[in-house]
Amino acid sequence: MGEIMVAKHAVWPRVGDPIFNISERAQKAIEKLGKENVINATIGSLTDDDGNLITLNTVFDEYKSLPNSEIAAYASIEGQKDYLEAVKKACFKDSIPNAHIRAVASPGGSGSIKLAVWNYTNQGDEILTSDWFWSPYVSISEEVGRKITTYQLFDENNNFNFNSFRERFLDIASRQERIFTILNTPAHNPTGYSVPDNDWDKILNLSKEVAQNKDKKIILFVDVAYIDFAKDDDGCRKFFEKFTNLPENILVIVGFSMSKGFTSYGMRMGAAICISSSEDVAEQFYYSCVHSCRATWSNCNRGPMKVLANIINDPNKFKAFIDEKKIYKNMLSQRASAFVEGSKKCDLEILPYIDGFFISIPCEDPKAVSEELIKDNVFVVPLKKGLRFAVCAVSEEKCAVAPSIIKNALESVRSQNLSRV
Ligand SMILES: Cc1ncc(COP(=O)(O)O)c(C=O)c1O
Incomplete structure (x- = not known):
C-alpha cells in the first residue's frame, strides 16, 4: 500500500454498501429481463407494484x-x-x-x-x-x-x-x-x-x-x-x-x-x-x-x-394525510400477509412479523442462498443470520410466490453444502 493520507482513525475496509450492490444487480436484471420477471426485494422504501417510489401527495x-x-x-x-x-x-x-x-x-x-x-x-x-x-x-x-x-x-x-x-x-x-x-x-x-x-x-x-x-x-x-x-x-x-x-x-x-x-x-x-x-x-x-x-x-x-x-x-390536512397513508399501510399489510401465508404453505421458517417494511428468513450461509436466489431472478439482502425480504417493495402477487422459491434455494444450498462435507 502506498502513502496513507487519512488519519489512522479514518481508515476503514474498502467495501461498498452490500445492499446498494445487490440492488444494482437487481436493477440490471430488470433492464435485461423486464420487471415482471424479477423480484427485487432489496429496496428499503415503499414502492408501488411496478417498483416506483410511493410519495404522499398530501x-x-x-x-x-x-x-x-x-x-x-x-x-x-x-x-x-x-x-x-x-x-x-x-x-x-x-x-x-x-x-x-x-x-x-x-x-x-x-x-x-x-x-x-x-x-x-x-x-x-x-x-x-x-x-x-x-x-x-x-x-x-x-x-x-x-x-x-x-x-x-x-x-x-x-x-x-x-x-x-x-x-x-x-x-x-x-x-x-x-x-x-x-x-x-x-x-x-x-x-x-x-x-x-x-x-x-x-x-x-x-x-x-x-x-x-x-x-x-x-x-x-x-x-x-x-x-x-x-x-x-x-x-x-x-x-x-x-x-x-x-x-x-x-x-x-x-x-x-x-x-x-x-x-x-x-x-x-x-x-x-x-x-x-x-x-x-x-x-x-x-x-x-x-x-x-x-x-x-x-x-x-x-x-x-x-x-x-x-x-x-x-x-x-392531518386527516387527508392519514387517509392517504392508510391506502399504503393496507397495501403493505396485504403484501406482508401474502408472504406470511406463502411461507406457511411451503413450510418456510420466518421470524415473527408484526409490522413494517421487512420480513426475515433465518438460515445458514445467507450469502450463498442469496446467490442461489439470483439464479431465479429473486434479489434479497443477505444478513449475518439470514435473509431480508422487503415486502415494502414487492407486489402482493410476488410476495405470495417468493417463499416457495426461497425454500427451494435454501434446500438446494443445504444439499450442496452437505455434499461438500
Ligand atoms: C432501523 C432504522 N433506523 C433508522 C433509520 C433512519 O433512516 P433516516 O436516517 O433515513 O431517517 C432507518 C432507515 O432505513 C432504519 O431502517
Whole structure:
C-alpha cells in the first residue's frame, strides 16, 4: 500500500454498501429481463407494484405550496419551534409520557442516533442492540470509537428473549458506567417484530433495578423509524406511557424520522426526543445535542420541518394525510400477509412479523442462498443470520410466490453444502 493520507482513525475496509450492490444487480436484471420477471426485494422504501417510489401527495403538495423563503432560509440550529412542538405530537400522539420532554431536529433518524451515541457514551463503550439489527448502527458507533454488542432477539419459541437481554445488559452494567441500549421497535428492521408491552415492563424493571446504583447511567434509545407504518397507530404507541416517572438516571431518547412516515427519505428530517423525570437532565440533553448539531451539520432542512408542522397542526390536512397513508399501510399489510401465508404453505421458517417494511428468513450461509436466489431472478439482502425480504417493495402477487422459491434455494444450498462435507 502506498502513502496513507487519512488519519489512522479514518481508515476503514474498502467495501461498498452490500445492499446498494445487490440492488444494482437487481436493477440490471430488470433492464435485461423486464420487471415482471424479477423480484427485487432489496429496496428499503415503499414502492408501488411496478417498483416506483410511493410519495404522499398530501406531503408534497404541502411542500410545493411553501414560499421559497420557507425552504431556502436557514433554520434554527435546534430546529424550528413549530416543528419541535409538532414532532412530539407526531411521535407520541395520545401516548405522551408525563415527563420533561425536549426535542432537537436531526437529519433523519440517522442523525438522531448519532446525536445520542456521541453524547451519551464514552470512548470504547459497548452499545447493546439485538442480534438482528440495522447495520448502520455499527458504522455510527465505530465512527466515534464505540462498539456494538448484541443479545439474542428471539428465544426458542420466537418470543422476545428477555433472558438474553438481561444477561447482556447486566454484563455491560458490571463493566461500564453507561448502559446504552438501542431498541428498534415497533416494526423492527429487518424482522418486522415489535417488542410487546409486557416485555417493555421487564426491560424497564431491569433498568430500574440497575439504576438503584446511582453511579450507573441507563440510556434507552428507541428507534421508531417505522412507527407510522404500524397497523395500529394508537396501540403501537402505548409503550411510550411507561416512560413516566422513571428514575433520574434512566433517560429515554426516541429517534424519530420523517423518512418512511412522510415518504421523505431524501429530505433528511428527523428528531432526537428525550424523556426524563428531571428537568435538568432534559436541559442537558438539549444543550449537548445543540452543540453537536452546530459542530456537525449546523442546521437541518427547513422545508420538511414546515411541512410536518403544517400537517400536524391543521386537522383537515392531518386527516387527508392519514387517509392517504392508510391506502399504503393496507397495501403493505396485504403484501406482508401474502408472504406470511406463502411461507406457511411451503413450510418456510420466518421470524415473527408484526409490522413494517421487512420480513426475515433465518438460515445458514445467507450469502450463498442469496446467490442461489439470483439464479431465479429473486434479489434479497443477505444478513449475518439470514435473509431480508422487503415486502415494502414487492407486489402482493410476488410476495405470495417468493417463499416457495426461497425454500427451494435454501434446500438446494443445504444439499450442496452437505455434499461438500
Ligand atoms: C432501523 C432504522 N433506523 C433508522 C433509520 C433512519 O433512516 P433516516 O436516517 O433515513 O431517517 C432507518 C432507515 O432505513 C432504519 O431502517
